[in-house]
C-alpha cells in the first residue's frame with residue numbers, strides 16, 4: 001500500500017454562502033512534485049490556504065492528513081512546526097530588514113551558507129542582494145524569488161507554492177523549475193499551483209481544479225491535454241458532466 005505525506009479527503013469549504021471547495025480529494029507521496037492546474041478563480045489558492053490552516057479557512061467537512069495524522073484541527077503555526085509551508089502568491093513584506101535576514105527567519109537554526117545558497121538557487125547574486133533591504137525598491141519578480149529562496153532555505157517537508165511563476169519572466173521560469181527540482185531532490189514534497197500548463201511538465205503528477213473540485217488527475221501530459229481541451233472560464237453544467245465522464249473512462 002502507498003503511504004502518503006499528504007492526503008486530502010472529501011474537503012468542503014463554504015464562504016459567504018458560496019461553495020469554494022467541493023469534495024476535494026488529493027494525495028501526495030513523499031518527495032513528489034504535484035502540479036495543481038486551474039483557471040483563475042477555480043479554488044487553487046483557497047485550497048492552499050485551507051491546507052496551511054490560515055484563519056478563516058476552516059473546512060466545513062473533510063480531513064487533511066499529514067503522514068497519516070489528522071491535522072485538520074491544527075493551527076497554522078502548528079502545521080508550520082510539522083514542516084508545512086506556503087509561499088504566498090503575493091510575497092509578504094517585511095519592510096526594511098535585510099534580504100538575508102528575511103530568508104533566515106523560517107530556518108530552524110541560522111545558517112549563513114544556506115542563505116547564500118538559497119539566493120544563488122533563485123539566481124539572485126548574494127553579493128548584491130544579501131544585505132539589501134526588503135523594501136519597495138525590489139521589483140515584484142525579485143520579491144517573488146526572495147520568497148522562494150526563504151522557502152528553499154527552510155527545507156520544508158511540504159512546500160505549497162502558490163503561483164511562483166506569476167510576475168516572473170520566461171528566462172527565470174527556468175530558474176524556478178530548477179529550484180523546484182532541487183527542493184524535491186533534497187527531500188521536500190511540492191504542491192505547485194499554477195495556471196500555466198507548460199509548468200505541469202516538471203510534475204510527477206498533475207491535477208486540474210475546476211469550480212472548487214478536482215476535475216482530473218493524471219500524468220502531466222494527460223492533465224495538460226485535458227486542461228487545454230476543456231478549460232475555459234465558465235463551463236456549462238453539461239461540459240462539467242462530460243469532464244467527469246471522461247475522467248471515469250480514463251481511469252477504467
Ligand SMILES: Nc1ncnc2c1ncn2[C@@H]1O[C@H](COP(=O)(O)OP(=O)(O)OP(=O)(O)O)[C@@H](O)[C@H]1O
Nearest residue numbers: 015016020038039040041042043044045046047195
Ligand atoms: N474569503 C472569500 N469569500 C468569498 N469568496 C472567496 C473568498 N476567497 C476566495 N473567494 C472566491 O473563491 C473563488 C476561488 O478563489 P481562489 O483565489 O481560490 O482561486 P484561484 O484558483 O487561486 O484563482 P487565481 O488563479 O486567480 O489565483 C473565487 O471566485 C473567489 O472570488
